[in-house]
Amino acid sequence: MRFNQLRIDDLRLGLAALQDSERNLEQLTAATGGRLYKPASFNDLERTYAEVADELRHQYTLYYSPLNTKRDGQFRRVRVQTTIPTHQVAARIGYYARKH
Numbered sequence: 001m002r003f004n005q006l007r008i009d010d011l012r013l014g015l016a017a018l019q020d021s022e023r024n025l026e027q028l029t030a031a032t033g034g035r036l037y038k039p040a041s042f043n044d045l046e047r048t049y050a051e052v053a054d055e056l057r058h059q060y061t062l063y064y065s066p067l068n069t070k071r072d073g074q075f076r077r078v079r080v081q082t083t084i085p086t087h088q089v090a091a092r093i094g095y096y097a098r099k100h
Contacts, residue, residue: 031093032092033090033093062080066097070097071097073096074096075096076095077094
């Protein structure tokens with residue numbers, strides 16, 4: 001009985017670590033403008049690869065020059081919006097200004 005309880009506890013800890021890792025990965029992709037793909041099974045991988053390829057074919061890159069040109073190492077928030085509601089924006093939330 002004790003051995004089984006230890007194995008169950010180990011599985012619970014492993015599952016909690018997996019959930020924490022997935023949450024961290026979701027936060028990372030949101031902060032960097034990325035997207036997290038989570039195929040449910042190996043059978044879904046082909047569809048997922050097709051989605052990634054399609055997304056890569058429809059990406060744009062925007063550049064801008066900030067009005068605040070201080071080189072102080074501070075975080076600068078960036079917000080990108082579209083005027084077309086059906087278009088999705090994936091962008092990082094900001095950047096750190098360069099320091100001298």
